[in-house]
Amino acid sequence: MNVLARIQRFLTYWVIKVTHGMLTCGEADRFMVDYLEYRLDPEVRERFENHLENCICCKDFLAAYRRTVELARACAEPAAPPAGPRMPPALMEAIIAARRGAAPPS
Amino acid sequence: MEYATAANMDAAATHESPAEEAALIAALKRGEDAAFVTLVQRYGDYLYRVALRVTRNETEAGEAVQEAFISTFRGIARFESRSALRTWLHRLVVNAALMRRRAVERKAEVSIEDLAPEVDLEREPQPEWNFTESVETQAARDGVRRAVNEAIDRLPEQYRILIVLRDIEGYDTREVAQMLDDTEGNVKVRLHRARTALKRQLEPLYRAKAI
Secondary structure (H helix, E strand, O other), X not given: OOXXXXXXXXXXXXXXXXXXOOOOHHHHHHOHHHHHOOOOOHHHHHHHHHHHHHOHHHHHXXXXXXXXXXXXXXXXXXXXXXXXXXXXXHHHHHHHHHHHHOOOOO | OOOOOHHHHHHHHOOOOHHHHHHHHHHHHOOOHHHHHHHHHHHHHHHHHHHHHHHOOXXXXXXXXXXXXXXXXXXXXXXXXXXXXXHHHHHHHHHHHHHHHHHOOOOOOOOOOOOOOOOOOOOOOOOOEOOOOOHHHHHOOHHHHHHHHHHHHHOOHHHHHHHHHXXXXXXXXXXXXXXXXXXXXXXXXXXXXXXXXXXXXXXXXXXXXXX
């Protein structure tokens, strides 16, 4: 982003922020975790969403951020059975044997 | 954002009816040897995978699973069926794995600054990013799975563990804070940074026709 565009963006946000109470990018950034967890107050949530409507940069950022969280979940390894690793049989035997030597339930 | 994940697909694999679970718990409380064997056979693989995700180490994961099962045996009398047995076991193995992880925690911390600067507001519109493909379709490709897991592994440990506990294992922020003996505020700040760092690494996947 060139210098003029940055200045223009900065001024635009401050004008909108002052006249409409819009969040800055920094403020919106701090609310992203709570936004995705639906933990923002309705008033703050509305301001956050207003910001997204007016800021394509933060809107794109949030889309990628959300996809990142989703991909982390969906791609987590080890994969589910039957493809994922299994507990070694020797470990299973050791656990069962250890239990026999452990104190009984209290 | 609820959909099939490795963690909950793993969980589904151990699903049993409430009646079966109640019978197993009752037998465990009576101290029946066969019930403990059933418990280990039914949940062993599931808990081992959870422990592997937390520790990234087969030996530590095995020890965490063993510890979790012994804790189960010792504490089953106090188990109240307000939560599912699987949920209780999951928490036990995560706690055991976190303890193991602390014991072998890395010698040198990696800075996250290179992956995600603390103040990162130099954003630009990204018209070439494309999210029309479903997460499931994208995640089904081996190249994507590998890239995502390698990117998670590259995160400094104190950030990686937040992605694992919050985004993969599904604990909420308050629970993660309790597990890590930290404040909820700190967890949120670090989680955001961890996700931002991960996002940066994955941006090539978000460009249209990337893979």
